Amino acid sequence: MNKITLELNDTQAEALAQFCKRTFVDRMRPFSSSKDEAWQMVDAIGELRVALAKAGWAPR
Template sequence: MNTLTLELELTEQEALALAQFVKRIGWQEIRINAVDDDEAYRMRDAIAHVRSALSRQGFSPR
C-alpha cells in the first residue's frame, strides 16, 4: 500500500470546525456517501487519520 503525506494550512477556527466534524460524523453518514462497504471502511479509516493529525496539533474536541 502506498502512503501519501498531505500538508494543509487552516485557520484555528477552520481546524477546530474540522475537528468537530470528524468527531461527530458517524457510520451512517459515511456509508450513505460511499459506493459500498469497502469504500466506507476506507473513508472511516481516512477520517480517523485526519482526527489523529488534528489531535496532535492540539485540536481534539471533547
C-alpha cells in the same frame, strides 16, 4: 503512504475536528459506492482526527 499538508485557520481547524469527532460510517455510506469504501472513509477521517489532535485540536 501519502503525506498531505494542509493549512487551516483556527476556526476551520476547530470545525474540522468537530466533524471528525462526530462522523461515523452511517454518515459516509450515502457518499460511498460500497460499505467497504464507507469504512475506508471512516478510517481516513480517523487518521485526520489523530493529526488534528497532534496539532492541538482534539475536541472532547
